[in-house]
Structures are given as structure tokens and as C-alpha cells.
Amino acid sequence: MAKVLSHLDWLESEAIHIMREVAGQCSNPVLLFSGGKDSLCLLRIAEKAFRPGRFPFPLMHVDTGHNYPEVIAFRDRKVNELGERLVVASVEESMKKGTVMLNSPNEPRNKYQSITLLEAIEEHGFDCCIGGARRDEEKARAKERIMSFRDEFGQWDPKNQRPELWDLYNARVHKGENIRAFPISNWTEMDVWQYIEREQLELPNIYYAHQRDVVKRNGAIVPVTEFTPPKPGELIENLMVRFRTVGDITCTAPVLSHADTVEKIILETASTIISERGETRLDDQMSESAMEQRKKEGYF
Amino acid sequence: MTKKTNDTVLRFMTCGSVDDGKSTLIGRLLFDTKTILTDTLSQIEKTSKKRGMSALDLSLITDGLQAEREQGITIDVAYRYFSTGTRKYIIADAPGHEQYTRNMVTAASTAECAIILIDARKGILTQTKRHTYLSKLVGIKHILVAINKMDLIDYAEDQFKEIQHDYLAFTNAINLKDTEIKFIPISALAGDMIVDRGEKLNWYNGPTLLDYLENLDASEKNAMKELRFPVQYVCRPQDSANKELHDFRGFMGRIESGLLCVNDKVKILPSGHQSEVKDIRVGNDFIEEAIPEQSVTITLKDEIDISRGDMIVHEEDSIKSTKSFNATVCWLNESPLTMNRTYLIMHAARASKAKITHIEHKIDVNTLAKEKTSQLNVNDIADLSFKLAQPLILDTYEDNRVTGAFILVDESTFHTVAAGMINNIDS
Incomplete structure (x- = not known):
């Protein structure tokens, strides 16, 4: 009987393979890093994919300004430890510019992250954003590709996705278009926690x-x-x-x-x-297709 | 005793339409393995009621996008997950009606096993034959024929046997000898023989559907024993502050078949340069041997120019690069094939410009009849001859499901327009 990878090794290896494809195919990718547990898994995977070299992409946090201070402190410390570059795209900056208009001052700002994210993509010319979304999170995600195409307005068209076969990923885009790459698509919440335990992630x-x-x-x-x-x-x-x-x-x-x-x-x-x-997630409870709507508008 | 499949991943696909009870089967698998969580369940209860159903409709678990709910159809492959503690399962759920060829080929491309659903009242239909043929085409080695709705034929053994007999007669006729075929009578609605045995099928002594999956040996995913290590990325830190890293050249990629060990003599294709493996690492851990599907970084004992897309094989391997081959291709795009146009072929970690020089014939997926054609439209399957601008290191799909596969990309739209499986390589 042939040797086979354990399920965590398999998931990790798949994720490393996906990140290296992004690095090999895209000219200016970025990794979305929130300080959350899924993006911390991404950082460990990036270390395994690219060390002893540097990451071939910066990290980016789309900051709503409504953060737990512990998380921001943690984010900055982590970035320092890794010695990688962090780009902060701020929703409050978009508000100042007038591109984000809140309906009420205390409105949840999650949905406005899409606007700030798209502005940052345009400003920096990113052709691919690596994100920590998983297919088990939500039903709209269950049908999304590992390398998911977004048009110039950041829109996801669920009915018109590129076919994705084997492990052959097509990350080609025209200027202004964008790929969202999800290396941990096939992980569940349980897989994430088991990986955190195994890798002793802080x-x-x-x-x-x-x-x-x-x-x-x-x-x-x-x-x-x-x-x-x-x-x-x-x-x-x-x-x-x-x-x-x-x-x-x-x-x-x-x-x-x-x-x-x-x-x-x-x-x-x-x-x-x-x-x-x-x-x-209070924002997904609003309707049966809340996530699908947000993704169509450019959310990751 | 630990099971031989302990803590591995198994990917399978489900073939059938909503009418065969496919969604109910998946819903049942997730429900009975306690993967459906309370909030999803309450959502399903609400929707079941809204649609005027008396019992919980498990098929709603796989309900997907807004557009699908509105039209009552499924439009794309969905991926679902469950875990038993023994194994992690990834289900590729391909819709039965809409764009069936494109979706089935997509779902099958990563699956090791296909569950083909048959309605016990209807027996073998055209779609059963189509599902079987497409599974074989995409190289699936394990087929489980789940004969569903046994509750509607009073769990009759003779009818089950008859369908089994008919199916085997059909598979003998299309030469499926390399495929393992098993049959299980089930009722997805009542939950018989999926996770629990139930009480109505006592004449059946085989495994439940879940037992079958738990014990399936899919360790031989790739038939090939020869090493295939496509280089995805070259790591050159060029860190002048760190003496050790100054000249570091790491070759990064995934072992697609075979084994790679420290000190192995290797050669790099297409250049043909030779060297020996100095070390192999996964992250910070050094390992002696890398196994299939493992993503690793290797260094070599000699300084050789290697770039993304090069293939590392063992020194004695006789494989050569090639510029022409033929393949079975599934056309995936709404715009048809244009002969003499240049497409981009993506294979392993390398791309090349390609032209289709000849359409040998089209294959009818329902009857397997070959027909002459000069056109290739969406969902068509055909044998084509290719000519390449840059040489590629190819294997046949029968030998290697990774290095025998490719996709075609439209050079102006960048859409993925076709998927191909290599049959013959010209030397």
C-alpha cells in the first residue's frame, strides 16, 4: 500500500500549491490579512510555501476602524515577526474621500470593506488577492472557484465562472480585472482549528x-x-x-x-x-442570500 | 486496529438528477454524519414549510444560489464536506441536467470515486450510461452504483439484482475492466443503507454506503510510479546579509507521482541537465523522502539554471519533451472551437501556444458512437490532434492523471475553453 498524506498534510500541501501558482502566474498579488484565524493559517502556509525566501506579495488589511485593539496590536506584532510588508486600506479614509457614505453613524461597516478593497486594488494595481475564505462557511461560497474571477467592478458572476478542473488554475486577467485566490477553500472550521493546534499558531x-x-x-x-x-x-x-x-x-x-x-x-x-x-456573524443573518449579494458587489 | 484509510482525504462525486434523489442522498449523508448544524436545519425547516411540505426536505441542504432557488435548478458544481474521524470527505456535487457534460467532467476531474444513482423503479437510463462513460473518461477507478428509492419497490431483491445484471452487461460492452464496480440498494429518503442499515434490506449483506467509502483504498490515485516534479516557483533569496542564503536556490513544487529521495540522481527537462538532490524540505522541516501530492522545496548539488515550468524526473527516465500529441477534449465554452486559431495550453506548471490541427471524431456521450465533424461546441467531446509552439513534458492520461491533463485558454478573453486528456504522444 502506497504512502498517503494525512488529511491536514493534504490540505496544507494543496494550499501551498495554490499559493505558488499565484506567485508563478500573477505579477502583483497581495494576501488579505485581518488578524483572524483563517488568515493566520494563510500566513503559516505562505511561510511553508516561500521560506527561506521572502513572500512574493505584501499583506493587506482592510480596516473598518471598528476593531478590537488586541487584534490590531496582534496584527502589527505578527507582521514585524515575519518581516513582511503590510498595506492598510482604511474604510475611514474612503469615508473621508466620500466614496463610502454611511446611512447612519453606527452602521456596520463590513459591507463597505468592498469599496475600500476595490480602491486599494486599483491604487496598488493588484491582479490577485489571496483570501482565507472557505467553502464550508456559506452556501454561496460552496460554488466558488479556488481562483475566482472578478471583473473591473470587482463583481463575482456565479453563473459565468471559469471552469476549474484538476489542479490546473487559470489566473490570467486583463488590466483592471482581478483574481481572488482561496487556498483554504477545502478546509472546514474543524480543519482550521486542528491546523492551529498542530502548528501551534498564536x-x-x-x-x-x-x-x-x-x-x-x-x-x-x-x-x-x-x-x-x-x-x-x-x-x-x-x-x-x-x-x-x-x-x-x-x-x-x-x-x-x-x-x-x-x-x-x-x-x-x-x-x-x-x-x-x-x-x-450578524451580517449574514439578514437574508438567505446576504453573502451572495455581497460577493457580487466585490466582497471577498 | 486502525483502519487502513485512517485520517486521509477521499474525494468523490455524485452523479444523477434531483429526480433520482441525489440531493436527498447528500443531505442524508451530511445529516446522518451530524454535519448539518442547527441554524442550517432551522433554515431548511422554514423553507420546507414555506413550500408546503410536511416532512423535512433533506434535498434543501444542497440548495445553493439565489438564481438556483428561483428557478428550482442547480447550475454549477458545488463542493460539500463531512468528516467521520476516519476520513475527511470532499463531495463534488454535479448537477444532472444543466450543462451536464461540462459540470460532470469538472466534478470528475478531482474525484477518486463516482456514486452513480439509479432510480430503482426506472432501472438503467441513457443518463446512467452517460455518467458511467464520463466517469471512465476522466479516469475514475471506483464506481458505486447506488440503487435508490428501494422503498418505492418494497425493497425487492429481485429488482435490485436485475438492475445489477443489466448494468454489468452494459459495462462489459464498453470495456470497464480496470474499474471497480459495486452495488448498494438504498433509500435516501428513509435513510436505509446510507449511514444506518435500516430494517428493510436484511437480504443485503454488503457494506452501507458510508462503510464502502470508509474502506475504499484510494492510495493509488495516480497509476504512475515514475517521478514527476514540475517546478512551480524558484526561490532565490539573494540575501547578502546571510551567507547561507546568498547562493540559495530552492526549487518549489509538488510531487505529482513517484517518490523523490535525498541523493537521488535527477535530470531537468527540457534542458536534460543532471544533478543530485541535496535536501528536501517542507517549511523548516527537512525530510528524506517526498511522496505523491506533497508540496516541497528541494535543492540540488549542482548549480543549474532551472525555471518555472521545468520538470524534474529521475536520471534514467526516458521521457522526452514533445510538440505534437492527440487528446480527448471536452469543449467547455459557449464560443465554439475555431480551427487554426492559436490557444494557450496550460499543463502542469507550464504554458505553451497550441493549435488544433485535426478533429478526428466527436464522441456521442450517450451511445459512445464516433462521428465525423468539423465543429466543436460547448459540451462536445472529441478526439483532437495538437501542435505546440513550445515543447511540453507530457504523459498519457491513462498513466498519469496530473501530467496527462491540460486546459485550453482563449488568448483574447482568457476564458478556460476546454479540458483535455492526452491519449497519444508523438515522439
Whole structure:
């Protein structure tokens, strides 16, 4: 019987192969890095793909301005450790320029990331953005290619995708067009946690159970922050929580948990009964096709 | 005892239409392996009710895009995941009706096993033959014929046997001797013989569908034993501050077949230069031996000019580069093939300009009949002759599912217009 890679080795090897194809085919790629767990997996994969050389791309954070300070501090420290270049594309800059217009001052800014991302792509002339999206996250993602074509307006056309066969990726684009490459498409949330454990990846501490002031609103737990103040009559409680995804404060909710180590999170993930986005992404709960709509508009 | 498939990945595809219960089967697999999570379930309950159904409609689990829900069809291959602790599974779910050839070939290209669904009431249909032929064409070595809706024929053994008999008569006729074929009677709706055995099929002694998948030996994904190591990227840090890295040249890629060991004598194609492997690493870890599908970085003992697209093979290998070959091609694009136009061929890590010099014949996927043609349209399959501008290092698809495959790209639109599997290589 022939030797076969374990499932984590297989997933890692596939992801390395995809990143190297991006490096080989694209002239000016960038890796989207949020400080979240999926993009931290991408960084480890990039190390395995390109060390002892430098990454053949900079890292880019699309910053909504609504961040947990721990995550930003962590992001900067990580970039320093790696000795790679970080580009920050700021939604607040887009607001100043007038390209992002909020409907109300405290509106969630996640959907406006698309505008800022597209502006940064144009400004820097990026022909490919490497992202940490996974197909198990959401049904629109289940049908997206590993190398996904976006037109000049950043739009994804689900009915008109390039066929993708074997491991032969076609990353060719005209000027202004863009490829979104997703090396961990075939990973599940469980795979991500198992990889974090195996590689002993350090994560921002808000991924682990900690005490936090929260209120309960429409079945979700909402953290109390300067951007998400309690509404009149809501009861502030100090509870043990952890975050399963990390993004804009106004649309990322924690879950009740005592899991303060990777091992405990894996146990909890194995027995969990609510999927990652359903539980903690307030922006996807709005409609059955919220993600599909956002992707068509240029979201990653 | 640990199972031989312990902690590996298995990729399979499902062939059939909604009418055969394909979506219900996938929904059942995910539901019974506890992959469906509460919020997805509540969404499905809501939709089931909205559509006036009394029971939970498991087929909704695979419901995808807005446009699909509106039209009640599926338009593209979807990928689904579940894990049993023994194995991680990746399902490529190809729609049965819409653009079936293009979607099936896409789904099959990465699959090691095909589950072909047959409605027990209807037996073998034209589409069953088509699914079988396309699975064979794309090199799938394991076919599981799942005879579904057994509940609707009172779980009758003789009808199951009859379908089995008919199917084998058909596969004997199309020479499927290298393919392992198994049959399982199931009811996706009732959940019989998928994950649980149920109580109605006691006359059947074989494995459940999940048991079959759990024990499938797919370690021989690629028949070829010879080393194929296409170089994807060359690492030259040229770090003058670090003496060790100053002259470092790492050749990065994935082992597509065979084994590569430290000290192996290798040659680089197409140049033919020879050297020996100095070291092999994955990240910071040095390893002695690299195995198929492993992405590695190697260094050589001699300083040789190697670039992306070069192929590293063992020194004694007789493989040569070539500029003409013929292949079975599936046309994927709405604009038809234009003879004498130049296309871009992407193969392993290398691209070359290519022209199609001759259409030998088109193949009818329903009857396998060969017919003369001068046109190739979307979803057509045909044998074509190719001429290349730059030489490529090719294998036949039968020998190697990676280095025997290629895609064609339109040079002006950059669309992927065709997928090809190499049959003969001219020396």
C-alpha cells in the first residue's frame, strides 16, 4: 500500500500549491490579512510555501476602524515577526474621500470593506488577492472557484465562472480585472482549528474564553464597546465568552464558552451544533442570500 | 486496529438528477454524519414549510444560489464536506441536467470515486450510461452504483439484482475492466443503507454506503510510479546579509507521482541537465523522502539554471519533451472551437501556444458512437490532434492523471475553453 498524506498534510500541501501558482502566474498579488484565524493559517502556509525566501506579495488589511485593539496590536506584532510588508486600506479614509457614505453613524461597516478593497486594488494595481475564505462557511461560497474571477467592478458572476478542473488554475486577467485566490477553500472550521493546534499558531487572545461585558439582543450576545453601546433597558452582564470569527466589532458576536485553550476549542467545535457564520456573524443573518449579494458587489 | 484509510482525504462525486434523489442522498449523508448544524436545519425547516411540505426536505441542504432557488435548478458544481474521524470527505456535487457534460467532467476531474444513482423503479437510463462513460473518461477507478428509492419497490431483491445484471452487461460492452464496480440498494429518503442499515434490506449483506467509502483504498490515485516534479516557483533569496542564503536556490513544487529521495540522481527537462538532490524540505522541516501530492522545496548539488515550468524526473527516465500529441477534449465554452486559431495550453506548471490541427471524431456521450465533424461546441467531446509552439513534458492520461491533463485558454478573453486528456504522444 502506497504512502498517503494525512488529511491536514493534504490540505496544507494543496494550499501551498495554490499559493505558488499565484506567485508563478500573477505579477502583483497581495494576501488579505485581518488578524483572524483563517488568515493566520494563510500566513503559516505562505511561510511553508516561500521560506527561506521572502513572500512574493505584501499583506493587506482592510480596516473598518471598528476593531478590537488586541487584534490590531496582534496584527502589527505578527507582521514585524515575519518581516513582511503590510498595506492598510482604511474604510475611514474612503469615508473621508466620500466614496463610502454611511446611512447612519453606527452602521456596520463590513459591507463597505468592498469599496475600500476595490480602491486599494486599483491604487496598488493588484491582479490577485489571496483570501482565507472557505467553502464550508456559506452556501454561496460552496460554488466558488479556488481562483475566482472578478471583473473591473470587482463583481463575482456565479453563473459565468471559469471552469476549474484538476489542479490546473487559470489566473490570467486583463488590466483592471482581478483574481481572488482561496487556498483554504477545502478546509472546514474543524480543519482550521486542528491546523492551529498542530502548528501551534498564536491567535489574538479574544479567540479564547475571557470575561467580557455583553448584552443579549435578539438571541445573540453583543459585546459592549464604544461602537456597540447597550440600548436603553438592556442589562449588561459580565460573562465568559470567546469569539469564533474576528471582524468589524459591530457585526461580530462572541459565544458563551469556557474554552481557553486550542484543545478545548476543538472539543467544543466537535460537539457544537451551530455553524460559525450562523452563530456569530450578524451580517449574514439578514437574508438567505446576504453573502451572495455581497460577493457580487466585490466582497471577498 | 486502525483502519487502513485512517485520517486521509477521499474525494468523490455524485452523479444523477434531483429526480433520482441525489440531493436527498447528500443531505442524508451530511445529516446522518451530524454535519448539518442547527441554524442550517432551522433554515431548511422554514423553507420546507414555506413550500408546503410536511416532512423535512433533506434535498434543501444542497440548495445553493439565489438564481438556483428561483428557478428550482442547480447550475454549477458545488463542493460539500463531512468528516467521520476516519476520513475527511470532499463531495463534488454535479448537477444532472444543466450543462451536464461540462459540470460532470469538472466534478470528475478531482474525484477518486463516482456514486452513480439509479432510480430503482426506472432501472438503467441513457443518463446512467452517460455518467458511467464520463466517469471512465476522466479516469475514475471506483464506481458505486447506488440503487435508490428501494422503498418505492418494497425493497425487492429481485429488482435490485436485475438492475445489477443489466448494468454489468452494459459495462462489459464498453470495456470497464480496470474499474471497480459495486452495488448498494438504498433509500435516501428513509435513510436505509446510507449511514444506518435500516430494517428493510436484511437480504443485503454488503457494506452501507458510508462503510464502502470508509474502506475504499484510494492510495493509488495516480497509476504512475515514475517521478514527476514540475517546478512551480524558484526561490532565490539573494540575501547578502546571510551567507547561507546568498547562493540559495530552492526549487518549489509538488510531487505529482513517484517518490523523490535525498541523493537521488535527477535530470531537468527540457534542458536534460543532471544533478543530485541535496535536501528536501517542507517549511523548516527537512525530510528524506517526498511522496505523491506533497508540496516541497528541494535543492540540488549542482548549480543549474532551472525555471518555472521545468520538470524534474529521475536520471534514467526516458521521457522526452514533445510538440505534437492527440487528446480527448471536452469543449467547455459557449464560443465554439475555431480551427487554426492559436490557444494557450496550460499543463502542469507550464504554458505553451497550441493549435488544433485535426478533429478526428466527436464522441456521442450517450451511445459512445464516433462521428465525423468539423465543429466543436460547448459540451462536445472529441478526439483532437495538437501542435505546440513550445515543447511540453507530457504523459498519457491513462498513466498519469496530473501530467496527462491540460486546459485550453482563449488568448483574447482568457476564458478556460476546454479540458483535455492526452491519449497519444508523438515522439
